[in-house]
Amino acid sequence: MKNIPNPWKFNQDVSLEYESHVLKHIPLYNKTIDYCLDFASENTTHNSRILDFGCATGCTLRKFKSKGWSNLWGVDKSSDMFKHNQDGVIKYSTTLVDQYYSLSLVNWTLHFCDNKWDILDKILSLSTWVILSEKTLESTELKNEYYSWKQAQGCTLEEIKAKERSLREMMWLNDPKDYLTYPVEKIVHSQFGFYTFLIKGDNEIS
Numbered sequence: 001m002k003n004i005p006n007p008w009k010f011n012q013d014v015s016l017e018y019e020s021h022v023l024k025h026i027p028l029y030n031k032t033i034d035y036c037l038d039f040a041s042e043n044t045t046h047n048s049r050i051l052d053f054g055c056a057t058g059c060t061l062r063k064f065k066s067k068g069w070s071n072l073w074g075v076d077k078s079s080d081m082f083k084h085n086q087d088g089v090i091k092y093s094t095t096l097v098d099q100y101y102s103l104s105l106v107n108w109t110l111h112f113c114d115n116k117w118d119i120l121d122k123i124l125s126l127s128t129w130v131i132l133s134e135k136t137l138e139s140t141e142l143k144n145e146y147y148s149w150k151q152a153q154g155c156t157l158e159e160i161k162a163k164e165r166s167l168r169e170m171m172w173l174n175d176p177k178d179y180l181t182y183p184v185e186k187i188v189h190s191q192f193g194f195y196t197f198l199i200k201g202d203n204e205i206s
């Protein structure tokens with residue numbers, strides 16, 4: 001991405017490059033989305049209601065749609081991210097619709113929310129299952145490994161530093177152990193301080 005907004009913004013320019021951008025910046029991106037699809041295949045039906053909180057352009061929900069799910073709900077605070085992707089099937093909104101979800105995905109979004117625990121409590125209260133991916137506090141060693149990985153994906157050092165500066169005041173990172181205070185069924189995987197958790201929600205209806 002040539003012009004990294006500073007401070008970072010999920011705006012229309014970012015939405016246009018979003019899908020290639022995440023592959024260079026989020027470790028285990030495709031592996032995580034594949035896990036979400038596999039988990040949904042085993043634990044939901046194609047009519048089950050699926051939420052993607054922080055859905056960005058709706059790219060994950062479109063994968064669900066292409067595999068047969070039709071009750072798909074996307075929430076993103078920034079309508080610039082999804083407004084050009086409306087397709088009449090995926091229901092987008094900027095706020096969470098208060099209803100039950102069989103599976104809620106909350107991937108790489110809560111670390112942008114200063115009220116993350118309130119949001120997670122609310123989503124857990126509405127969901128049977130939650131798959132949560134988060135960037136967590138990292139040691140200098142992990143950060144160096146992460147930056148080497150980004151360079152291997154084609155990011156320049158200049159881009160990496162610009163992105164770090166742009167995100168400086170808008171990320172709330174926690175120790176991975178903080179997430180274990182929730183009913184975590186398993187840690188799905190982790191790399192460079194990015195964790196994916198499978199969490200049991202409070203809503204048993206699926």
Ligand SMILES: C[S@@+](CC[C@H](N)C(=O)[O-])C[C@H]1O[C@@H](n2cnc3c(N)ncnc32)[C@H](O)[C@@H]1O
Pocket residue numbers: 010022053054055056057059060075076077078081094106107108109112113
């Ligand atoms: C890194 S992207 C999410 C990635 C996406 N879940 C995926 O699987 O590709 C973070 C998204 O969270 C959204 N976001 C940030 N704060 C939010 C909030 N409080 N409520 C809903 N969405 C939010 C941003 O607009 C952005 O589109």
